[in-house]
Each structure stands twice: as C-alpha cells, then as structure tokens.
Amino acid sequence: AYNNRGAARRDQGDLAxxxxxxxxxIELDPNLAKAFYNRGLARHAQGDLAGAVADYTRAIELDPNYAAAYSNRGLARSDQGDLAGAVADSSxxxxxxxxxxxxxxxxxxxxARLGRKDDARASLERALELAPPSxxxxxxxxxxQAVGE
Structure with missing residues (x-):
C-alpha cells in the first residue's frame, strides 16, 4: 500500500x-526491490544522486535482473559524472x-560524453528505433546533440 501511495505522490510531484x-x-518489507527502485526515482528527481544510486543498487542486489534499475542507476551515475559506470549499467x-x-x-x-561518437550514434539510433512516437x-x-549534428 505504501509503495503504491508513494508512486501516486511521486506522479503528483510530492517527492518528499x-x-x-x-x-x-521498505521498513515493512526490506526485500521489496520495487520500493527501493521507486525511492531511487524520487530521490533522483529531488537531486539526491547518491541516495538514488544507493537505492537502485539495493534494488539490483534484491533482483539482479532488474533492467530498469540498471538503466536508472546508469542515468544517476552519468549525472554524477561517473560515465564509465553509466555505460556499464546502461549496457x-x-x-x-x-x-x-x-x-x-x-x-x-x-x-558521447566519453567521446565515443560512433558507439554513441549506434546506441541512440537503436533508442530511436525502439522509442514510442511520444x-x-x-x-x-x-x-x-551527442553526435554533433
């Protein structure tokens, strides 16, 4: 119930x-990977990058196949300037x-931020193929922006 209410609050902009x-x-169920992931999203939106990375990491520890947690931890690491970590997580x-x-x-x-333009172009073209129209x-x-066009 708290996880669902937290998601609703996040969607309404009530990050705190x-x-x-x-x-x-998490207090009620410390093995709930989704709650750690969701708290990571909210912390990331608040600008608490270290807290977000810690929460995504715990979600991954609980569910090693949690692709979205890897993806968002990669984004948070990129925001921290840890580009190698960002590439590893996103990969x-x-x-x-x-x-x-x-x-x-x-x-x-x-x-792209690492200067690997050809690899960046290939990844972003794949993202473009997969992304919904919106x-x-x-x-x-x-x-x-990434490839300088």
Missing amino acids: GAVADFSRA RATELAPGLWQAWENRGIAL ARAQVEAARR
Missing part, C-alpha cells in the same frame, strides 16, 4: 511524501531488456 512512503514500504540494462529504449538512450549519451523527438534531440 513519496520518499517517506517508499521508506515506510547491462540493454542485455537484460533489449527493448528498453531508455537504456539505449542513456548509454548513448554517456558514450518520445522520438526527445531521443532525436539527444542523438543530434
């Missing part, structure tokens, strides 16, 4: 309330869930 609810869900996410377009996008952006403009903008 969301973090509190996810923390309560693992694409191995676990080849259709997860966000992981391909995150990977491509991190690769996200294609976002991915295309990231691709153009």
Whole structure:
C-alpha cells in the first residue's frame, strides 16, 4: 500500500511524501526491490544522486535482473559524472531488456560524453528505433546533440 501511495505522490510531484512512503514500504518489507527502485526515482528527481544510486543498487542486489534499475542507476551515475559506470549499467540494462529504449538512450549519451561518437550514434539510433512516437523527438534531440549534428 505504501509503495503504491508513494508512486501516486511521486506522479503528483510530492517527492518528499513519496520518499517517506517508499521508506515506510521498505521498513515493512526490506526485500521489496520495487520500493527501493521507486525511492531511487524520487530521490533522483529531488537531486539526491547518491541516495538514488544507493537505492537502485539495493534494488539490483534484491533482483539482479532488474533492467530498469540498471538503466536508472546508469542515468544517476552519468549525472554524477561517473560515465564509465553509466555505460556499464546502461549496457547491462540493454542485455537484460533489449527493448528498453531508455537504456539505449542513456548509454548513448554517456558514450558521447566519453567521446565515443560512433558507439554513441549506434546506441541512440537503436533508442530511436525502439522509442514510442511520444518520445522520438526527445531521443532525436539527444542523438543530434551527442553526435554533433
């Protein structure tokens, strides 16, 4: 119940309330990977990158095949400047869930920031192929910026 309420609060922009609810869900069930993942999303949105990485890491420890947790930990690591960690996490996410377009996008952006333009272009083109129509403009903008077009 707390995990669901936390998700609703996060969606409404109440990040502090969301973090509190996810923390309560974790107190009640410390093995609930989804609650750690959700709290990581809320912490990331708050700018608490270290807290987000810690929560995504715990979600992965509880569920080693949690592709979205790898993808979002990669994004948080990229935001921290840990580009090698971002590429590793995003790559693992694409191995676990080849259709997860966000992981391909995150990977491509991190690769571009590392100066690996050809690899970045390939990842971002894959993201563009997989992204729903509503996200294609976002991915295309990231691709153009990353590869300097």
